[in-house]
Amino acid sequence: NDTPQLLEVKDGLIKGLAERGYVENKNIKIDFKSAQGNFGTAQQIARQFVGENPAVIVSITTPASQAVVAASKDIPIVFTTVTDPLRAKIITSFKHPGGNVTGVSDLVPTERQIDVVKEIVPKLQTLGLLYDPSLDNSRFKTIESTAMGLNNVAAAAQNLVGKVDAIFVPNDTTVYAAFEAVVKVAQDTKTPLFTAERRSVERGAIATVGFDFGDMGKLTAGYVVRVLKGEKPGDIDAMYMKDDPSSLSLYVNSASAAKMGVTVPQSVLSRAAHVF
The missing domain is CATH 3.40.50.2300 (Response regulator)
Structure with missing residues (x-):
């Protein structure tokens, strides 16, 4: 569902990319699709995105991330607002997660x-x-x-x-x-x-x-930019948003x-x- 907090993450992500020099429709194309809370739809969107072979896929929420991770083992994926990415089998560790996935957990304190x-x-x-x-x-x-x-x-x-x-x-x-x-x-x-x-x-x-979910989007943008600049997601430590003391x-x-x-x-x- 496009709840206000998820839209805040998306807006924060776009702002965070722009602050780092990646401006939508100028030097980066952003294709945003919502599964409206339906896992079957999320799987369809994931397959569609993988078929388009983008530079990176950003997945917001656990079900969306699970769908994308199941659909590709090589396209870089950055997840965000995933509470427990280990239990959800999105990554196997926060430190150097390996593979093609990294991102930000919104596990609350x-x-x-x-x-x-x-x-x-x-x-x-x-x-x-x-x-x-x-x-x-x-x-x-x-x-x-x-x-x-x-x-x-x-x-x-x-x-x-x-x-x-x-x-x-x-x-x-x-x-x-x-x-x-x-x-x-x-x-x-x-x-x-x-x-x-x-x-x-x-x-x-x-x-x-x-948290401020706009800030979470901006934090996620930092991960996306590192991937766009050539780092492998598997080499970038995933993080808990709550570990950022200012968050x-x-x-x-x-x-x-x-x-x-x-x-x-x-x-x-x-x-x-x-x-x-």
């Missing part, structure tokens, strides 16, 4: 995000997860509610109401695509809602520690928090890069 939830909801004992991330469950109980497809997101959120002290949405494009429905449930039922992604704080979650900021939506019956502590507001 979940521990830091949960610390912010605890600071804002100090009585947190049970956390509802709309999706199943690898969380350290020892400090509180978690209840999962899976949203199978866009039409089930609101019901999955409603399913957690009354059972949890707060809801946390990890990086999940399905839930983000229907996020306003989740915000409505949270506000209507006074259930504090948190997220792993900055954009959704703007859309109504209370807070997160997260993480605290985002807070105090207006939406108030509608969920939550007062954000001043200690949190004073550290926030952006308060919506």
Whole structure:
């Protein structure tokens, strides 16, 4: 799905290339195609791109990257916004990944995000997860509610109401695509809602520690330029965006928090890069 954060990555990528002297329709041709969240379509696009033999293919999201990696073992590939490229079998190591693939992971610093939830909801004992991330469950109980497809997101959120002290949405494009429905449930039922992604704080979650996806696109552009200048992807270390110390900021939506019956502590507001 062309969620706002994925379009931000694309725009950041184009800006980052231009800043390094590669200007679209001047000295570089960029062919952008969206699979609209459909893996079969992603596979078709991947095969089409491979047939055109471009200088480099940039894949945004895990399914798109898996489709492209399966389609070519020799065309240079730079992935971005892939949470766990090792588990997804996109690369076999971050250091000198080998082969024709490298890129940037958007694995979020979940521990830091949960610390912010605890600071804002100090009585947190049970956390509802709309999706199943690898969380350290020892400090509180978690209840999962899976949203199978866009039409089930609101019901999955409603399913957690009354059972949890707060809801946390990890990086999940399905839930983000229907996020306003989740915000409505949270506000209507006074259930504090948190997220792993900055954009959704703007859309109504209370807070997160997260990335600017435009910056992720610019970081990805640096990889693309290195490949265009002749480096092999397999010789370029892949990276976690969170390891770039300047990449993480605290985002807070105090207006939406108030509608969920939550007062954000001043200690949190004073550290926030952006308060919506």
